[in-house]
Amino acid sequence: MSRFRTFSDALKEKYGEKVYKVPIALARTCPNRDGLISDEGCIFCGSIGAGYEKKADVPVKEQLLEGISHIGPKYKAKKFIAYFLNFTNTYMPLDVFEKSMEEACQVEGIVALDISTRPDCINDAYLEVLDRIRQTYHVDITVELGLQSANAHTLAILNRCHTVAEFIDAALHIGRYGFGLCTHIIADLPWDDRLDVVEAAKLVSVLPVTEVKLHSLFVVKGTRLAEEFEAGRVRLLPLDEYIHRVVLFLAYVRPDIVMQRIVGRAAGENILKVNGGEPWWVVRDMIDAEMEQKNIYQGTMCRYINGPAVRQFAPAEEK
Template structure:
């Protein structure tokens, strides 16, 4: 029987190839906020963001970093016989604090046995070279890999303003230049179905991600929470959400235009059911994933197939 062709670089395989075995990601919840909430660049956050941020599956932030990691490692090691872990500083903005606090938290994670990588989730406007220097020092001292995740959401600067993101595309470009200088792994979060974006924005997202050398990508569809500005817009029929079929087509086009070396962490996400007005068209995330795989097969698309725009496309015939 012919083996099924892998049409994009999957994160699980990338980690297994890198570390020689399956690696488990453990979320860490710090007592931090966001500059888009505390008045630095806004007070109410993005129009889609809930009160708990992205950390609805994390342990309480009253526990220390070591306690959160230890509790999860104890459980996962028994259940899955796991031996290697990634400490994932996930919720809100994990560089938005004094540098001394930042160093303390990251170093506490690096000291935990069997942590092979530290992943720090943050915003493009919260990347400063001094924080990256701290990460570089800890990487060298403890021998852990470093990944910096940036929430961009869209390259459409008008949509960024509409969703009250609090930064523009320029800050993302600047942050990526600094991250690349330290040769850290980088990851970009994108939402492909904002009501104000279209297929052109999706394709341009893939192009900018590729041109900037982003190494990993997380895609997910927009989910809408109660008690958010976006939730109010949804309830009052001020916005409409594209069909799941159109979302699948956007993902497939994104993959096809994305540079072949990038790793794709996720194509569809999840949300806390109890506070959600809309999520994944009331479908399971794995069914959407199946639809994406089927569409890739149908069109014979694969990652990088349409990535023909880098390195001076217009003069390629002369060299």
């Protein structure tokens, strides 16, 4: 039995069977890349985003059908999540956004939409569209937000061009609609310390976050981070520190939050460094081993919610 709440188990509980994500690329960009707020992008973000741009001009329905035709027979899957993955998927005209979401829902087997975006690209008008789509097509909705760090100084170094405040605002707006909310955290940022990791765990736990993706810092060729790394101006933390920080995060995070991942999966010639050079499954096993050695379960240290200092005075049912 896992010591943390896994994504695969959560999907099985909800849908009664395995469910697989099918990635979709839209022909869009990001306000942090096109000059609206910056033309540099995040220092770790490559020019090809998540690597699916070659599909961006293919209609959403066609992308999904192609993905399902591969994934379905391979895993005997019947239910799928349409995953709008690349760049910022709410950064587009409202009518274009609505059309893209609706097109995904019209594919047989789609039970949910997963939309990846930025905290400063969450607006009630777009959430209203998603709410109408949820009711019309009877699909679940999850919004993914990159936070990466709970430290405003680190966010500035990363050139995220938003602070923690924008993330909190976006999370609260999404929570009012009852959508799933997945937050991305980079656990081994060299500008963060362990206290920042604990703060990130606490931050997502007191907000309506339902899922978290943890991963190591990717160094991708052609990025400003890669330039700094190769020049020796940025040094990555050792793998054992990443392991320690992930376990620390899991100890403090709310126990019901689903951990979509605890280690990044990256391959290909564009990746200079990630996970200390180890395969993702080796890192996962190291995390499992440390949790077992220290007898830590997800939420072991989650004792800070709902006014712990006055629980001694609260009625028994509220303690």
